[in-house]
Amino acid sequence: xxxxxxxxxxxxxxxxxxxxxxxxxxxxxxxxxxxxxxxxxxxxxxxxxxxxxxxxxxxxxxxxxxxxxxxxxxxxxxxxxxxxxxxxxxxxxxxxxxxxxxxxxxxxxxxxxxxxxxxxxxxxxxxxxxxxxxxxxxxxxxxxxxxxxxxxxxxxxxxxxxxxxxxxxxxxxxxxxxxxxxxxxxxxxxxxxxxxxxxxxxxxxxxxxxxxxxxxxxxxxxxxxxxxxxxxxx
Amino acid sequence: xxxxxxxxxxxxxxxxxxxxxxxxxxxxxxxxxxxxxxxxxxxxxxxxxxxxxxxxxxxxxxxxxxxxxxxxxxxxxxxxxxxxxxxxxxxxxxxxxxxxxxxxxxxxxxxxxxxxxxxxxxxxxxxxxxxxxxxxxxxxxxxxxxxxxxxxxxxxxxxxxxxxxxxxxxxxxxxxxxxxxxxxxxxxxxxxxxxxxxxxxxxxxxxxxxx
Amino acid sequence: xxxxxxxxxxxxxxxxxxxxxxxxxxxxxxxxxxxxxxxxxxxxxxxxxxxxxxxxxxxxxxxxxxxxxxxxxxxxxxxxxxxxxxxxxxxxxxxxxxxxxxxxxxxxxxxxxxxxxxxxxxxxxxxxxxxxxxxxxxxxxxxxxxxxxxxxxxxxxxxxxxxxxxxxxxxxxxxxxxxxxxxxxxxxxxxxxxxxxxxxxxxxxxxxxxxxxxxxxxxxxx
Ligand SMILES: Nc1ncnc2c1ncn2[C@@H]1O[C@H](COP(=O)(O)OP(=O)(O)O)[C@@H](O)[C@H]1O
Ligand SMILES: [Mg+2]
Numbered sequence: 115x116x117x118x119x120x121x122x123x124x125x126x127x128x129x130x131x132x133x134x135x136x137x138x139x140x141x142x143x144x145x146x147x148x149x150x151x152x153x154x155x156x157x158x159x160x161x162x163x164x165x166x167x168x169x170x171x172x173x174x175x176x177x178x179x180x181x182x183x184x185x186x187x188x189x190x191x192x193x194x195x196x197x198x199x200x201x202x203x204x205x206x207x208x209x210x211x212x213x214x215x216x217x218x219x220x221x222x223x224x225x226x227x228x229x230x231x232x233x234x235x236x237x238x239x240x241x242x243x244x245x246x247x248x249x250x251x252x253x254x255x256x257x258x259x260x261x262x263x264x265x266x267x268x269x270x271x272x273x274x275x276x277x278x279x280x281x282x283x284x285x286x287x288x289x290x291x292x293x294x295x296x297x298x299x300x301x302x303x304x305x306x307x308x309x310x311x312x313x314x315x316x317x318x319x320x321x322x323x324x325x326x327x328x329x330x331x332x333x334x335x336x337x338x339x340x341x342x343x344x345x346x347x348x
Numbered sequence: 349x350x351x352x353x354x355x356x357x358x359x360x361x362x363x364x365x366x367x368x369x370x371x372x373x374x375x376x377x378x379x380x381x382x383x384x385x386x387x388x389x390x391x392x393x394x395x396x397x398x399x400x401x402x403x404x405x406x407x408x409x410x411x412x413x414x415x416x417x418x419x420x421x422x423x424x425x426x427x428x429x430x431x432x433x434x435x436x437x438x439x440x441x442x443x444x445x446x447x448x449x450x451x452x453x454x455x456x457x458x459x460x461x462x463x464x465x466x467x468x469x470x471x472x473x474x475x476x477x478x479x480x481x482x483x484x485x486x487x488x489x490x491x492x493x494x495x496x497x498x499x500x501x502x503x504x505x506x507x508x509x510x511x512x513x514x515x516x517x518x519x520x521x522x523x524x525x526x527x528x529x530x531x532x533x534x535x536x537x538x539x540x541x542x543x544x545x546x547x548x549x550x551x552x553x554x555x556x557x558x559x
Numbered sequence: 560x561x562x563x564x565x566x567x568x569x570x571x572x573x574x575x576x577x578x579x580x581x582x583x584x585x586x587x588x589x590x591x592x593x594x595x596x597x598x599x600x601x602x603x604x605x606x607x608x609x610x611x612x613x614x615x616x617x618x619x620x621x622x623x624x625x626x627x628x629x630x631x632x633x634x635x636x637x638x639x640x641x642x643x644x645x646x647x648x649x650x651x652x653x654x655x656x657x658x659x660x661x662x663x664x665x666x667x668x669x670x671x672x673x674x675x676x677x678x679x680x681x682x683x684x685x686x687x688x689x690x691x692x693x694x695x696x697x698x699x700x701x702x703x704x705x706x707x708x709x710x711x712x713x714x715x716x717x718x719x720x721x722x723x724x725x726x727x728x729x730x731x732x733x734x735x736x737x738x739x740x741x742x743x744x745x746x747x748x749x750x751x752x753x754x755x756x757x758x759x760x761x762x763x764x765x766x767x768x769x770x771x772x773x774x775x776x777x778x779x780x781x
Pocket of ligand 2: 392393394507
């Protein structure tokens with residue numbers, strides 16, 4: 115990415131974070147610089163600008179790792195494995211961040227850090243999948259074999275993901291905002307009715323975090339490539 | 349025998365960063381015998397595995413054309429036979445059971461007479477009802493020959509043809525190699541200079557080796 | 560009389576098992592041990608049937624993990640995977656092994672289910688049709704996921720402990736659905752009430768088998 119774009123992204127995210135924390139919440143907002151109070155959530159609603167983009171990014175990273183895994187299997191080009199593992203590493207980081215932000219929020223909203231709400235469970239399973247992916251990688255010494263096996267595992271784990279969307283709401287009742295007590299609403303995907311200005315900030319944050327992730331990914335891939343080259347020279 | 353053609357083009361194999369061979373190409377047709385030689389560790393066994401389709405190369409192609417029709421590597425099993433130190437029998441089954449199993453999983457029917465004939469020829473008929481784990485290494489090698497010849501393959505691959513065999517065994521193997529060369533085609537990997545007299549052409553992997 | 564090759568691979572697995580008795584004996588002991596532990600830990604307490612349903616599937620899951628982990632490891636250890644690769648295509652091997660795992664798991668889970676109902680008095684199944692359909696569909700799904708995962712771990716260095724770690728997140732939607740359907744069977748629900756769960760179980764197996772057939776050759780071939 116060009117330097118100008120990067121600077122823009124930094125400014126963008128700074129603005130998003132400041133707005134997410136500082137824009138006042140009032141009963142009857144009089145302009146775009148005031149958010150409405152959501153009953154039951156109040157100030158805690160601000161978490162949506164940080165927690166949800168992180169959760170989204172960790173899912174995106176998983177599917178990018180899967181996609182690079184498929185590319186690897188087709189080409190046996192080690193570079194795709196590099197991309198796959200870089201994406202998975204970042205995905206795991208965002209997954210942990212999403213779990214932590216969600217958990218802290220749950221403490222203040224529901225009274226305990228962990229409640230096995232469908233969405234908490236889903237993010238926890240994603241964390242387990244990431245964990246299993248890296249345990250598998252550490253258990254294989256041969257480079258090609260490691261790349262192949264982890265790509266296959268990400269595919270096998272990937273095809274089960276849609277089932278959670280159907281299974282979770284049937285098993286557990288949702289506490290999560292957006293559940294509305296109905297089956298569709300308590301799936302791992304959030305549907306929210308937000309004020310237009312909140313929606314704008316929400317998507318601005320989503321875009322910002324996605325771009326941040328892509329930037330970090332390109333950095334990781336480049337350092338990983340350099341490491342691979344250094345290893346060959348040694 | 350139906351005409352066929354084994355075409356090996358620019359086959360490359362490396363383990364990690366170690367390149368074993370690069371750009372191996374040759375052809376084998378009906379009535380031909382092809383030998384691969386080279387020092388220990390030059391990649392003879394690896395090349396044999398690749399041609400048989402049990403090991404994937406890093407580059408290049410291996411094609412089987414039978415009756416002008418290309419057969420995908422996943423379906424060449426009924427057309428080829430392999431004797432190799434890396435090919436193990438199922439130890440919990442008897443010699444005869446192993447042979448039946450091989451034929452069935454290859455997807456071909458065999459007659460009892462054929463199985464017994466081969467076992468007799470290789471001198472292990474008396475041991476046919478013994479589990480393979482009780483076989484000596486020479487007997488195992490003989491059993492591998494039976495398994496490789498049972499379906500009368502168009503192409504016979506031998507990796508170290510005379511390994512573990514006594515003089516009688518070696519004599520039978522020489523006979524088999526002669527027959528196979530006349531009837532169909534033979535590819536073998538060896539370091540024994542006597543074996544090379546069975547070859548129409550020889551590929552020396554040590555000379556070809558790069559890096 | 561040439562029968563389908565996957566069936567021949569299946570027959571080979573069965574014959575091999577009857578010769579060596581490795582998996583069956585180990586599995587039987589595992590199941591007996593686990594069930595005994597469950598009985599002791601329950602004691603005289605009255606335990607809600609939801610918990611009992613969950614525990615049944617915990618027993619089945621870990622028994623399956625112990626029984627199926629060696630599917631491909633034995634071939635790698637004895638150096639017969641090269642032999643099998645020479646003899647037939649990856650897909651034939653996968654289907655044969657999968658069929659064998661289905662039979663093994665079904666035998667195992669039917670045994671566990673009978674024993675569980677026999678020794679735990681509080682676990683009363685009111686809808687047998689839902690219960691046995693769940694056992695069968697759950698077993699098939701378990702076998703589908705376990706087969707490809709067993710192929711993966713056979714190529715890794717640490718074989719034993721890895722299996723449940725890889726399997727758990729993948730099998731969770733299946734297990735949760737099985738537990739729910741088992742709860743319905745205890746509640747004596749109508750078959751139609753569990754139909755949605757059965758649909759999930761069937762589609763899980765279909766998706767898992769289809770994905771496995773596609774990716775298996777990458778794992779199987781060296
Ligand atoms: N699976 C493997 N992983 C890493 N190196 C291997 C593997 N298989 C073979 N090699 C290496 O490849 C080289 C060639 O082996 P091989 O083909 O058996 O030689 P040859 O049969 O000519 O003696 C050896 O140095 C061996 O160590
Ligand atoms: Mg050799």
